[in-house]
Amino acid sequence: xxxxxxxxxxxxxxxFLRDLATPNKLVIxxxxxxxxxxxxxxxxxxxGTNVEKKIASGLRKLGVxxxxxxxxxxxxxxxxxxxxxxxRLEKHLAGDKDVKLPILTSCCPAWxxxxxxxxxxxxxxxxxxxxxxxxFATVAKDLWAKDKGIPRDRLISVAIMPCVAKKYESSRPExxxxxxxxxxxxxxxxxxxxxxxxxxxxxxxxxxxxxDSIMGEYTGGGIIFGRTGGVIEAATRMTVEKMTGQKLEKVxxxxxxxxxxxxxxxxxxNGLKLRIxxxxxxxxxxxxxxxxxxxxxxxxxxxxxxxxxxxxxxxGQPKAKKRVETLKQRAEGLNNIDSSLxxxxxxxxxxxxxxxxxxxxxxxxxxxxxxxxxxxxxxxKNPKK
Ligand code: SF4
Numbered sequence: 001x002x003x004x005x006x007x008x009x010x011x012x013x014x015x016f017l018r019d020l021a022t023p024n025k026l027v028i029x030x031x032x033x034x035x036x037x038x039x040x041x042x043x044x045x046x047x048g049t050n051v052e053k054k055i056a057s058g059l060r061k062l063g064v065x066x067x068x069x070x071x072x073x074x075x076x077x078x079x080x081x082x083x084x085x086x087x088r089l090e091k092h093l094a095g096d097k098d099v100k101l102p103i104l105t106s107c108c109p110a111w112x113x114x115x116x117x118x119x120x121x122x123x124x125x126x127x128x129x130x131x132x133x134x135x136f137a138t139v140a141k142d143l144w145a146k147d148k149g150i151p152r153d154r155l156i157s158v159a160i161m162p163c164v165a166k167k168y169e170s171s172r173p174e175x176x177x178x179x180x181x182x183x184x185x186x187x188x189x190x191x192x193x194x195x196x197x198x199x200x201x202x203x204x205x206x207x208x209x210x211x212d213s214i215m216g217e218y219t220g221g222g223i224i225f226g227r228t229g230g231v232i233e234a235a236t237r238m239t240v241e242k243m244t245g246q247k248l249e250k251v252x253x254x255x256x257x258x259x260x261x262x263x264x265x266x267x268x269x270n271g272l273k274l275r276i277x278x279x280x281x282x283x284x285x286x287x288x289x290x291x292x293x294x295x296x297x298x299x300x301x302x303x304x305x306x307x308x309x310x311x312x313x314x315x316g317q318p319k320a321k322k323r324v325e326t327l328k329q330r331a332e333g334l335n336n337i338d339s340s341l342x343x344x345x346x347x348x349x350x351x352x353x354x355x356x357x358x359x360x361x362x363x364x365x366x367x368x369x370x371x372x373x374x375x376x377x378x379x380x381k382n383p384k385k
Pocket of ligand 1: 107108109110111162163164165166305306307310311312313314315
């Protein structure tokens, strides 16, 4: 059973269309990495084709004021997450018993709720960094909008996600100011397909348009978030560079890739073998956590994604007849974008660096903690209403 009751999550299409038609509202969108390699399937493109520029064009035709990209915030997430990992690792190696490893990537809300409900004794495992969707929305409302003089209640922040669980995540009270949520609502890939179709927008027939700067530019580390093993690979790229003080000659950690539900590998850095685990699908996640809990396995860092294949296989993505083959094609689409880019490690993103220079000082600073980190809670499964 889905930890976030995804099947009952509401459709926000009407809200989106209503806000676009309301003159005093300013609507901004962000789109997750996995959306761009799947949405094209509904318009005749092969799975894995990157249609991000057509999505930008289509959203502007609908009336969206600014089209941004969650991938930009994925780079910011890695800045915090890799730094947190390095701090925890250094303390662990120095013998600090209060510091627990492994550290877990925390951008999948279904997985986060699963650990809150089922492994309450392990809540010190997830990184405290918010997901890219929530980081984007915090920066958009608390920094970008303030800079532009846009009042919080005039700005409508919409997240286009491959994921139904993101609807639940956006409604968690810790991500709101009173009744004003950082993400006003989430539209899934399938819902956006329907909106485009109903509005007569065919992605195969429209021109490409650029995503808006500055919260639109990303590195290869950010884009691979959308497939299994991608978040931990992005974090490993930056961690290894920081630990060795040297630029990586080869940024691909192919040992972290693949489609096995539960996989482990060792990555050598400065004479230390970093043990890393990756799981996708909650059954595989439970197997991994049980081994960690019993002491049968030790990891320095782990990544868990609730959906098979990671976000490319999210519950809000187009349904595929040849499911595994399609998910692999979508994942390969993200790898192709990554390898086509000049900047492939998240800390190389100049617009992320600029956010630190202007507002946040440095990763894990007091200001960064206030804006970009969160807390987890013990949750009871299916509480009586
Ligand atoms: Fe959502 Fe699935 Fe991605 Fe988790 S793995 S964030 S549930 S799409």
